[in-house]
Amino acid sequence: MKYFITGGSGLLGQRLATVAREEDELTLVHNSNPGDDTVKCDITNEKEVHDCVIRENPDVIVHCAAMTNVDLCEDEKEKAYSINGDGTGFLAKSAEEVGAKIIYVSTDFVFDGNRGYYKEDEPVNPLGIYAKSKYDGEVQLQKYSSNWAVARVSVLYGWHERLNFTTWVINELRQKHEINIVVDQINSPTLADNAGEAIFEIARQDKCGVFHTAGNDAINRFDFTRKIADAFDLDESLINPITSESFVQKAPRPRDSSLNVNKVEKELGMKMETCTESLNRMADSE
Numbered sequence: 001m002k003y004f005i006t007g008g009s010g011l012l013g014q015r016l017a018t019v020a021r022e023e024d025e026l027t028l029v030h031n032s033n034p035g036d037d038t039v040k041c042d043i044t045n046e047k048e049v050h051d052c053v054i055r056e057n058p059d060v061i062v063h064c065a066a067m068t069n070v071d072l073c074e075d076e077k078e079k080a081y082s083i084n085g086d087g088t089g090f091l092a093k094s095a096e097e098v099g100a101k102i103i104y105v106s107t108d109f110v111f112d113g114n115r116g117y118y119k120e121d122e123p124v125n126p127l128g129i130y131a132k133s134k135y136d137g138e139v140q141l142q143k144y145s146s147n148w149a150v151a152r153v154s155v156l157y158g159w160h161e162r163l164n165f166t167t168w169v170i171n172e173l174r175q176k177h178e179i180n181i182v183v184d185q186i187n188s189p190t191l192a193d194n195a196g197e198a199i200f201e202i203a204r205q206d207k208c209g210v211f212h213t214a215g216n217d218a219i220n221r222f223d224f225t226r227k228i229a230d231a232f233d234l235d236e237s238l239i240n241p242i243t244s245e246s247f248v249q250k251a252p253r254p255r256d257s258s259l260n261v262n263k264v265e266k267e268l269g270m271k272m273e274t275c276t277e278s279l280n281r282m283a284d285s286e
């Protein structure tokens, strides 16, 4: 199968490349950070998207590119909607033109977090600009594509040249720095490799609809951080619990946006890992 992977220079795009099968043919797409063998395509430029997709003629587009800095999206609202919403629409239109399936990577932040452990068919209520613009992407996807899937993930992590929450924690604790971590935000931290495996299964089994391709826990950030310390043999006493009240962030955060992964496990016949399993896998591959 021929895959066109946006966000090919980002964490998930890069990890997808590591879990692909040998027979898979991948085109990794970048915007401002070219890598070995990546193809340039700015997804906010409709003509560029069109020309690039026509030229590559993929069977499946895996759309991971996004403006992912949640707080920056509050300051740069138009840019957030342009990348996360309109860019997704342009890709969906081009996918339709070449008869490709499109799998859009979305977020647990489409939920307001008042309840937690969300199933795929529960009503969304995105809180901030990042969340709203990502949900706009889900809407535009369904408007322009007849062969789509949404893969929602949560607090993505894994080995990558740019830091993510988990690699930042590992770096800080290795340098013996104290870190303050909130106890009152709950998610389903997702190893990018494991999400990538689920995304490839959606493609191979030609599934449509919404899937929660996330980690198999509902865990608060402080407890997750302690698990990171445990998996990497680091000093847990450097991690201080704090509450969101004392840690002001620009964008609103859902209190509990954890995701229920039963549908993925049942329909795709695969296992979504707990964070203990994923962190051990990450430690083993260092």
Ligand SMILES: NC(=O)c1ccc[n+]([C@@H]2O[C@H](COP(=O)([O-])OP(=O)(O)OC[C@H]3O[C@@H](n4cnc5c(N)ncnc54)[C@H](OP(=O)(O)O)[C@@H]3O)[C@@H](O)[C@H]2O)c1
Pocket (backbone or CB within 6 Å): 006, 007, 008, 009, 010, 011, 012, 013, 029, 030, 031, 032, 033, 034, 041, 042, 043, 044, 063, 064, 065, 066, 067, 068, 083, 105, 106, 107, 108, 134, 153, 154, 155, 156, 157
């Ligand atoms: N990170 C998380 O915790 C998290 C949580 C929930 C959902 N998600 C979703 O998961 C997906 C993957 O996230 P990630 O953490 O792997 O992302 P990431 O590492 O922050 O990378 C973002 C990617 O988007 C690309 N991009 C940005 N603007 C672009 C544009 N105008 N045209 C083309 N490409 C553009 C970047 O390309 P260049 O670097 O080349 O410019 C980069 O490859 C995203 O859709 C995100 O919304 C992430």
